[in-house]
Amino acid sequence: MTPEEFRAHGKQVVDWIADYLASVEEHPVRAQVSPGEVRAALPEHPPEQGEPFDAVLADLDRVVLPGITHWQHPSFFAYFPANTSGPAVLGDLLSSGLGVQGMLWATSPACTELETVVVDWLAELLDLPARFRTDERGGGVIQDSASGAAVVAVLAARQRAGEGRHRMYVSSQTHSSLEKAARVTGVGAENVRVVDVDPETLAMDPEHLDRLITEDLAAGFVPMLVCATIGTTSTTAVDPVRRIGEVCRDHGVWLHVDAAYAGVAAVCPEFRWCNDGVAEYADSYVTDPHKWLLTNFDCSVLWLGDRTPMVEALSILPEYLRNAASSSGEVIDYRDWQVPLGRRFRALKLWSVIRWYGAEGLRAHVRRCVELADGFAESVAGDPRFELDPHHPFGLVCFRPLWPEMSVAESDAATTELMERLNDSGELFLSHTRVRGHVVLRLAVGSPATEEKHVEAAWRRIAAEYDAVRDKPRQQR
Template identity: 65%
Template sequence: MDPEEFRRAGHAVVDWIADYWETVGQRPVTSQDPPGAVAAALPAGPTEQGEPVEAVLADLDRIVAPRLTHWQHPGFFGYFPANTSGPSVLGDLVSSGLGVQGMLWATGPACTELETVMLDWLADLLDLPKRFRSTGPGGGVIQDSASSAALVATLGALHRASKGRWRTDGVDRRYRAYASTQGHSSIEKAARMAGLGADGVRAIEVDPATQAMRPAALRAAIEADLAAGVVPAIVVATIGTTSTTAVDPVAEIGEICAEHGVWLHVDAAYAGSAAVCPELRWSHAGVEYADSYCFDPHKWLLTGFDCDAFWVADRGELIEALTVMPEYLRNAATESGVVIDYRDWQVPLGRRFRALKLWFVLRWYGVEGLRAHIRSGVALADRFAARVAADDRFELAAPHPFSLVCFRLRAGDEASAELLRRVNTTGRVLLTHTRIEGRYALRLAVGSPLTTEHHVDEAWHLLSTEADALLSD
């Protein structure tokens, strides 16, 4: 494919994406076909001769698009938003076209420096502590996801807790990680990957009313472990838990961590985006105690997956924990000590030029555009929650500080589960579920830039209509 062929094919692909966005709301949110349908529709092997891009796009229309779960659909209210935008897609296209390998400053100076500046921009936008800036002792880096951020934070914490011995001796004694019972599954996975074993994470009980971690329970767990000869290594506090968007009391947790010298990682994967709005920064009270912090612009900040923004208060600790320098990577810039080599801030060596899509998004929308997007999601969730609260058949199952609403039928778990099944079967919306204090609850998460009051009202109409039919059966 020469440049002129690429130009023609590229126009066709961009047109296809634009058409998809224009019509995605007319499609069923989820595929109606059984497992194996895509595999059965594909040929047994590649063609002997090359095909034009039009043939590929035709099969994209015929085979792939009808069998997707459409995360960009305005009726997609499942899980958490994972939304992209035009500027993000264009930034990714440029990144792919450049094909930069940004493992070292020397292998991509602009790749490294743009990322450093973008993370400083984001830290300013969220009003994070000054020590997270690259101009101070810390700094930021783009990880692929909050799961990787949790693993990197755990490795940094183990390095500190062992006074560097884990690099040479491995996990030479028992260390512990702590998170609430509502903490993300990636915390347990990170502990296992770091060698802490199946009991490496102690789950801390939450307040039943708020679903937030109880600091007194954390303190008791740490003191019990110390008495048993177990070394507390890391506490993960969550701002916006996956199940209900509960906000842990970070300030109180941070004081306990500071008292015992335990690394505090704050996971704000979903709700971190809310802090672009000054009126929602209450959720970040206490972040000044954090040794590391992350959030996902690829969830609620219009940046396509994968893009997790991760900061550390002391980059020296992280680099010391993770750096490995083979001879073939040695270079004058690294030896000078004046550049950042992001390979030392993550698990893999290689890295894409992810900062480009973030740069495109921040410049296209600006601060006010991003705030408008977040405020719209919160307002739409409030609109839906008001419908629930006003209907005697339903009840709100948890507080809804951001753009997730958890609710249920008062008729009980079986009725709520059946309601979810019926509504999702319509193809107009997709909701997911959770359990809160053992009881079944439906989750409606707003986040798509395509979602309007009309789509939220349609979701409520579907729920109300199906509830009528269900409760009258």
């Protein structure tokens, strides 16, 4: 494809995306296809001859779009948001167009140095401690995901802990990526201990953590890493980082803070309470601009207080990658800060986002989402058909329909049926979790496209479908 062909087709694609974004509400939020439907609509064999780009765009409309669950739809309320935004898409487009590979400083200095600048900027925007900045012993780096960041944190912690039978500590509410990291790194799921949570707030119990660590030390294990979460995936519970950090400090254990979803809320001073204790105690901290900060996947930022054990754990230098800049020690080679060798120029999209919105715009986005979520929570709280989980500090609201005269199992089935009816409608998309023995619905507000009218419409639909499920004769369930 020549530059001039690229110019022409590129503008077609930009128009396609602009039209898509302008009309995204016309699509059902959740794809309505059955397993195998998309695959069956595509040719079994690759083309022998090249095809015009129009053919790709035609199939995008014909085959791909019906199989898309529209994460950017204003009524997408499931999971956590995975925001994208115009400046992020354009920053990413620039990255694709430049096509550089930033494995070493020398393979594109701007790719490394712009990343250092933007992660330092983000640390400042979130009021994270100065020791996370790259000009001190620490530093930030963009990872593919909080899962990838967890693997890096575990490896750094293991490097610092030295040999031994390692143990990690999570709560029942910790993201599954920590158990996955334990399995991936060979620590083993059997060495992940589950700390109790407060039954009300679902936050980790630091006293129980202390007891488990003490017990393990006595049994000859090496307590290696504790993961505290700021905004758990299930319900956005916030672990008491300060008190957990004190326990970690007492026993010399690495404290990893998983703030994947909620950490970015700290762009607003009124949400910085959630990071209490991070400045003093966190050895590593991750938050995902690709969730709630308008930056398309993948863009997860991991900071460390001391980058040395990470680099020791991950650095290998074959001859063909040796170069004067690396040998000088004056530059960062981010390949030693991650599992893969190759790296995309991901800093461009975060840079575009921060510049386009500015600190003010980012704060306004977070505040608007929280306000909309609070409004929804008020509606739920005022309706006797539902029970609201009163802990909803960010953009996620958990709530439960109440089903009089039903057993727990029947209630759960009815709640699930309600959710599936809602999701099948295509009008909105919710997900669920299980809290204190009940299936609970989750409504997460995060898209820049979501307005009050979408949240209100969601609430009306939920209430209406509740009535429909409740009034349905029991034998039809």
